[in-house]
Amino acid sequence: MISARHLTKKYGDHTALDNLTLDIQPGEIFCLLGQNGAGKTTTINCFLGFTQPSSGQAWIHGEDVVQAPVTTKKHLAYLPEVVMLYPNLSGIENLEYFSRLAGFRYERGELLAFLEAAGLNEQIGQRRLSTYSKGMRQKIGIAIAMAKKAKALFLDEPTSGLDPKASNDFSTLLKELAKEGVAVLMATHDIFRAREVATRIGIMREGKLVSVHQGDALTANELEKIYLETV
Amino acid sequence: MKAIIIARQELRSIFRERRFQAAAAILSILFALSVFGAWDYYASNEKQHAEAARTARAHWDNQEDKNPHSAAHYGTFVFKPVYPLSFFDRGIDAFTGNTLFLEGHVMHEAKHRAVADRSELSRLGALTPAFVLGILFPLFIIVLGFGSIASERESGNLRILLAQGLRPADLFFGKTLGLGVVVLSLALPFLLLGGLGLAAPGAGAEDWQRYGLMSAGYLIYLGCFIHLTLIVSAFAQRANVALVALLGIWIAMCLISPKAVADFAAWSHPTPSWQAYQEALQYDLKNGVDGHDPSAEYSKKLEEETLKKHGVSTVDSLPFNWDGFIMQKGEEHETYVFQKHKDALLAIYQQQQNLLEASALLSPYLLVNLSSQRLAGTDVHTFHNFLAAAEKYRVALVGELNNDLMLNFKYGDWDGKRDKAFFASNKKFEYRGPAFREVWQISRPAMALLFGWYLLSGLLGLFVFQRIKPI
Numbered sequence: 001m002i003s004a005r006h007l008t009k010k011y012g013d014h015t016a017l018d019n020l021t022l023d024i025q026p027g028e029i030f031c032l033l034g035q036n037g038a039g040k041t042t043t044i045n046c047f048l049g050f051t052q053p054s055s056g057q058a059w060i061h062g063e064d065v066v067q068a069p070v071t072t073k074k075h076l077a078y079l080p081e082v083v084m085l086y087p088n089l090s091g092i093e094n095l096e097y098f099s100r101l102a103g104f105r106y107e108r109g110e111l112l113a114f115l116e117a118a119g120l121n122e123q124i125g126q127r128r129l130s131t132y133s134k135g136m137r138q139k140i141g142i143a144i145a146m147a148k149k150a151k152a153l154f155l156d157e158p159t160s161g162l163d164p165k166a167s168n169d170f171s172t173l174l175k176e177l178a179k180e181g182v183a184v185l186m187a188t189h190d191i192f193r194a195r196e197v198a199t200r201i202g203i204m205r206e207g208k209l210v211s212v213h214q215g216d217a218l219t220a221n222e223l224e225k226i227y228l229e230t231v
Numbered sequence: 232m233k234a235i236i237i238a239r240q241e242l243r244s245i246f247r248e249r250r251f252q253a254a255a256a257i258l259s260i261l262f263a264l265s266v267f268g269a270w271d272y273y274a275s276n277e278k279q280h281a282e283a284a285r286t287a288r289a290h291w292d293n294q295e296d297k298n299p300h301s302a303a304h305y306g307t308f309v310f311k312p313v314y315p316l317s318f319f320d321r322g323i324d325a326f327t328g329n330t331l332f333l334e335g336h337v338m339h340e341a342k343h344r345a346v347a348d349r350s351e352l353s354r355l356g357a358l359t360p361a362f363v364l365g366i367l368f369p370l371f372i373i374v375l376g377f378g379s380i381a382s383e384r385e386s387g388n389l390r391i392l393l394a395q396g397l398r399p400a401d402l403f404f405g406k407t408l409g410l411g412v413v414v415l416s417l418a419l420p421f422l423l424l425g426g427l428g429l430a431a432p433g434a435g436a437e438d439w440q441r442y443g444l445m446s447a448g449y450l451i452y453l454g455c456f457i458h459l460t461l462i463v464s465a466f467a468q469r470a471n472v473a474l475v476a477l478l479g480i481w482i483a484m485c486l487i488s489p490k491a492v493a494d495f496a497a498w499s500h501p502t503p504s505w506q507a508y509q510e511a512l513q514y515d516l517k518n519g520v521d522g523h524d525p526s527a528e529y530s531k532k533l534e535e536e537t538l539k540k541h542g543v544s545t546v547d548s549l550p551f552n553w554d555g556f557i558m559q560k561g562e563e564h565e566t567y568v569f570q571k572h573k574d575a576l577l578a579i580y581q582q583q584q585n586l587l588e589a590s591a592l593l594s595p596y597l598l599v600n601l602s603s604q605r606l607a608g609t610d611v612h613t614f615h616n617f618l619a620a621a622e623k624y625r626v627a628l629v630g631e632l633n634n635d636l637m638l639n640f641k642y643g644d645w646d647g648k649r650d651k652a653f654f655a656s657n658k659k660f661e662y663r664g665p666a667f668r669e670v671w672q673i674s675r676p677a678m679a680l681l682f683g684w685y686l687l688s689g690l691l692g693l694f695v696f697q698r699i700k701p702i
Contacts, residue, residue: 148395
């Protein structure tokens, strides 16, 4: 579902992403760990077509992201680290707007169901986003991503700033999506969370994918040890 | 379709903003004031001019009995008509003067320039509907639109928008449409209000045609600014950078360019100084027929020729009054000389004007300004059209008087007089200004260029949006 071959991005002398080859199958959750600047966000940007790779290729659902920038986006949903959305619209209005742009026209009941699944009730959904906390905005972002019913999900540090309960709910949600056959690529700093949800965990350093581990083969402590040795 | 969804969101977002509510309120007040003030200006000016024109003619009709040539010296006044649309755009009216004194022997300059009676501050420009639409509306667009893309980029919304599979073209059209509807929501009521101002003085069908074209010109102009705002907003990494850049563009295009272009035109095609102009004029006048100075060299020559032609030896034996003949010959020479110098000056003005029009491409404000003034009848062209008509009338009137002296009075009979009935029968100044067709013809190039600006800025916008960077 999500594939990369020798994906490389250079900014002058600096190599932000170095020869990344990766395949994520439907139902798989792949977590990218690494320090800031290790190349996690650059990887996601390449898949989203926001960054043009210097060399190599990236595919979503078998389509090249550079050649088909609009059609590949039909198959993907994206949740950035910071979700601002439109402060003078309500949660429901934000969700409806982004869904319509993606080509989905939902009834109010369906919109509320997505909010419910993301962990927000109707009362909150009717409030303007300017009254929301960061975690609540993040949940609207999750609802927007879910409402797109995408086959590939890209998450850039989605749990940063969420409280432990919300973070845990999010993990549960992610696993459910994976069960339905969604391929997930998630960049994160949260080793514990990665260990819990990931099918596979990749550790990046200076643009390179240094090692890949099976999520259920390691304890959190072992993973942390490997991570610290790598970076 | 997506473009309409974006436009709706843009509208909803803008209408809910305090920034919009405040800006719209201020703009509405200013526009209402400008229409009211401009309307007042038009009404009083129109009344004054109509009255003054009637009074001037009454003075002529009721002047004391006198010799026809003395009446040519007595002279009369004519006034540039006040066009209904001058309330919308005063153009150069305040600077050109609107009153012309007509008499024998001399071609006068237009007098009574409104700026001469005003304080220095008013030179910055009057609060007219044209000022509000041409200068303040772009500012309004900038204030509402500078963050249109830049803020979305800063908030990260642009990333989500593009990840939703949005085409850049849809984003551009959606934003253009959204801002466009916001601008229309304010501009249309204003233009209707301006129409009411036009309906009141009983404007003719031609005035409505002119007003329709003017309104279209302003809307296209505002469209150019919507494009510019979106282009800069898409370029700028941050919204505040976009705001500063757009304010810079606004200052350059709306405030500096009119003055800079006029100064440049005056510098590259300088007009002679008043002294130089007068000296050259007086020199040519002296070296020709002087009706009042029969000893002048050219007059002598003319006298000899005329006597020979009619086979008589003295001027009192001519079949007509020599005084009237020589006065008219002098008049023709003076008119010729005045016209020659005036034409040379006008040629320089025309060169300046051509340069001005060529450089109007630099700024859509210059283009909308040009077409608006022309359609309102407050431009250079309409002014010169009036001067030419007035001069034609002067020549005809003085000719009528000299002819009367020549044919109906005896030579040397300077005591012979004409009465009120004769003066009342003299030609009247009936001037209605250039016809709509002519006005449209000279307004069309600027309008076409303005539309070209709109299309090109739109294409540039599309081009820039195709390369939009969400990060």
